[in-house]
Amino acid sequence: MSPSPRPRAALAMSQGAAEAVLEQPALDALARVTTLEPPPVLDDFSTDRARAVLAGAELLVTGWGCPPLTAEVLAHAPRLRAVAHTAGSVRAHITEACWERGIEVSSAAAANALPVAEYTVAMVLLTGKRVLESARDFRAARAEVDWRRTPRGVGNYRRSVGLLSASLIGRRVIELLRPYDLRVLLSDPYVSEEEAAALGVELVPLAELFARSDTVSVHTPLLPATHGLVGRELLASMRPGAVLINTARGAVVDQEALTDAVTAGRVRAVLDVTDPDVLPPGHPLWDCEHALLTPHLAGSQGNEWRRLAELAVDEVSRWAAGDGFAHAVRRDRLPYMA
Structure with missing residues (x-):
């Protein structure tokens, strides 16, 4: 199924991750190509508000602290077709249920x-x-x-x-x-x-x-x-x-x-x-x-978070235009990724 002209999107990550990675220019860019759900971000998929947002979401922009997208969660997200991750590894939140649904997944691992x-x-x-x-x-x-x-x-x-x-x-x-x-x-x-x-x-x-x-x-x-x-x-x-x-x-x-x-x-x-x-x-x-x-600082920090956001915005823009992800995560390669 092709995405809508302006697919409904939501942010799913911890509030701290959203504040660190997604500065206002990135949020504005996402809002230009999607119908972006206003804050607060989704950091708990079991709440009534989260389930209401998931019911209409076609795309999730995820980050550190995103809860697992289990089969139970996906049951409340019948229109969900894609996940664009603003960090590297997707192991913590992309489950077998996502692959079985055929959800497209992108990661900013190349930027990180x-x-x-x-x-x-x-x-x-x-x-x-x-x-x-x-x-x-x-x-x-x-x-x-x-x-x-x-x-x-x-x-x-x-x-x-x-x-x-x-x-x-x-x-x-x-x-x-x-x-x-x-x-x-x-x-x-x-x-x-x-x-x-x-x-x-x-x-x-x-x-x-x-x-x-x-x-x-x-x-x-x-x-x-x-x-x-x-x-x-x-x-x-x-x-x-x-x-x-x-x-x-x-x-x-x-x-x-x-x-x-x-x-x-x-x-x-x-x-x-x-x-x-x-x-x-x-x-x-x-x-x-x-x-x-050193305190796990080799990965993106400070102004380097902007690189993660820019890659994720580019991925969302491509997907919304029907061109697919340039940094798609393949299910068969997931076991060999960090």
Whole structure:
């Protein structure tokens, strides 16, 4: 069924997500191509108002905090044909019932991938140069540093960077690393030798990735098969002083094994995610000089939320015009997405 000339649309997310991501220009743009339900946003589908709105909605613009679109919810939304998500993963709210209904789904994952990739590249370069350690030592010494004593292992000239998974973010990292004089290795069972060559990376088995890389960056989604994938054996095989960067999901890495390796000073770590996320206050990684913990900030924040909104508005405009989504989420690829 084709959408109406001005399809009825509603916002389904937490109020905080709506205020962060959807500034007035984005709301105005949505209102120009849809009949947009006025606030408040839908953050609970069980209320009388939510069910009244769902009864006429053809499109939901969703975001962080959107409740699951279960079969029971969809029973109250007989006209719903599409969901445009203003963030990355749709796993929390898109259910099997949505796919069975044939609802079209779009995600702003492509927009959210860029800041994560930028964060990763920044950390690759900073840790290769040992900037954080040097800054700490400089602050302590408050005196001239003899640069001639810099160890040969410091620097980014032909450093080996290993990427675990050619996910959407992993591929953006590959693109952003191209201008640098780095060797890029990739481990991904779903990538062929031909595709790796086209990406300009060397495809290697998982164990070889960890053994050969100066920096390993984790970009694999959390699946039953990847839970604890980066375990004690792989961490033990890393080069002395090598760096593990994780911007994916904390549970992909064996947290206990990583803690042992980092606190022993065998490897360094940059962790934007942990398991659990956040670590307990007394966890040894908080005070470990070989670990940098950031509060899940690699993804879109601040002015980067505008990029998510703009992509979602473009998707809604395309769909309302009958052109379909440019960033459609495929049901068969969902199990392999973050």
